[in-house]
Amino acid sequence: MIDVAVHGAEGRMGRLVTALVEEAEDCRLAGLVGEPGRHAEAGACHPRLPLVGQQDLAAALPPGCVIVDFSLAPALDGLLAGAAALGAPLVIGTTGYDDAQRARLAAFAADHAVVHAANFSVGVPALQMLLQLLARTLPAGFDAEQTETHHVTKLDRPSGTARTLAAAWRRIRGGGEPPTHSLRVGGVVGEHTWTFADAEETLVLTHRAHSRRAFLRGVLPSVRFVARARPGLYDLGDVLRGPGRD
Numbered sequence: 001m002i003d004v005a006v007h008g009a010e011g012r013m014g015r016l017v018t019a020l021v022e023e024a025e026d027c028r029l030a031g032l033v034g035e036p037g038r039h040a041e042a043g044a045c046h047p048r049l050p051l052v053g054q055q056d057l058a059a060a061l062p063p064g065c066v067i068v069d070f071s072l073a074p075a076l077d078g079l080l081a082g083a084a085a086l087g088a089p090l091v092i093g094t095t096g097y098d099d100a101q102r103a104r105l106a107a108f109a110a111d112h113a114v115v116h117a118a119n120f121s122v123g124v125p126a127l128q129m130l131l132q133l134l135a136r137t138l139p140a141g142f143d144a145e146q147t148e149t150h151h152v153t154k155l156d157r158p159s160g161t162a163r164t165l166a167a168a169w170r171r172i173r174g175g176g177e178p179p180t181h182s183l184r185v186g187g188v189v190g191e192h193t194w195t196f197a198d199a200e201e202t203l204v205l206t207h208r209a210h211s212r213r214a215f216l217r218g219v220l221p222s223v224r225f226v227a228r229a230r231p232g233l234y235d236l237g238d239v240l241r242g243p244g245r246d
Contacts, residue, residue: 002227005031005061005088007079008071009051010038013093013212017068018046020216027223031061036078057082066223069094076101080108089113089226091219093120095160109233113226117236118160119190120218125237127192127207128168134196134203135172141198144169149183149191157182162192190215 004021008014009032021029032051034040040051052060054075061067067088069079073096083090090108095118097105108114118124134144148162158166158180166178190209195202209215218236225239 002027002223003030003062003065004028004223005033005057005065005067007033007054007057007067007069008075008094010034010045011070013070013215016212016216017070017219020219021068021223024220027220030065031057033057033060033067035075054078054082058085061086061088063087066091066227068092068219068223073097073101076105080104083112084108087112089229090115091222091226092116093118093215093219095163096156106233109231111231113229113231113234115222115226115234115236115239117218117222118164120216120222120236121207121209121214122217122240123207123209123214124161124165124192125218125235125240127194127205128165128237130205131165131169131194132172134205135169138196138203139198142196143198144173144178144194144196146178146180147183147193147195148180149185149188149193151187151189152184154184157184159190159192161190165192165194 004027006014006018009018021027032046032049033054034051036054038051038053042048042050045051063086065088067083068091070093073094089112146162146166148159150159162180166180169178189212193204193206195204218239222239
């Protein structure tokens with residue numbers, strides 16, 4: 001049985017992760033963590049577990065548990081400090097980190113297993129692999145642009161997924177950043193469309209999420225992965241390809 005704690009438990013994705021973990025036969029929900037200073041007794045947020053503030057993370061969670069994080073970028077330092085004290089591997093779905101934060105996460109991953117993904121759907125890694133294939137095979141005359149569409153309450157633009165996809169294309173193709181257009185309309189869950197064209201042809205690739213649960217399909221596989229993996233910084237592609245064991 002894998003002990004799992006949810007960091008960012010009060011958020012929309014955190015609540016979905018909590019329900020997902022409780023449905024899993026091989027996982028035990030071991031803790032719920034909110035913002036620093038937050039606290040709620042058992043029964044307020046969850047029938048069995050209290051909500052603890054991030055400052056109490058290390059004292060409240062079992063050593064070695066897997067921590068699943070869907071919070072905000074400024075929470076990273078507190079998360080890493082608590083996880084280091086527990087010897088806890090991490091599954092992180094938070095985006096928006098700056099270069100210094102990414103460096104601190106990489107340093108933590110030198111001693112702990114970490115899966116960090118901008119999107120835990122199964123379709124997005126497949127889209128990324130197709131982008132990399134097209135980057136290698138389309139003639140130089142093809143232009144590429146990306147349009148990403150999300151609900152009106154999404155704060156970051158472009159989305160973390162859009163930035164990850166653009167970086168994957170650029171690593172293979174070279175050149176500058178492909179243009180990305182961001183739309184924030186209605187209640188759209190998430191859509192990423194790439195258009196490739198030259199003077200003769202147009203090719204379009206789209207990933208569309210029908211519900212927020214689509215963004216969670218890789219969470220439990222990632223939990224199982226980091227529970228057994230050697231230290232390192234992994235992405236969802238690594239999880240889908242197989243475990244990084246000793």
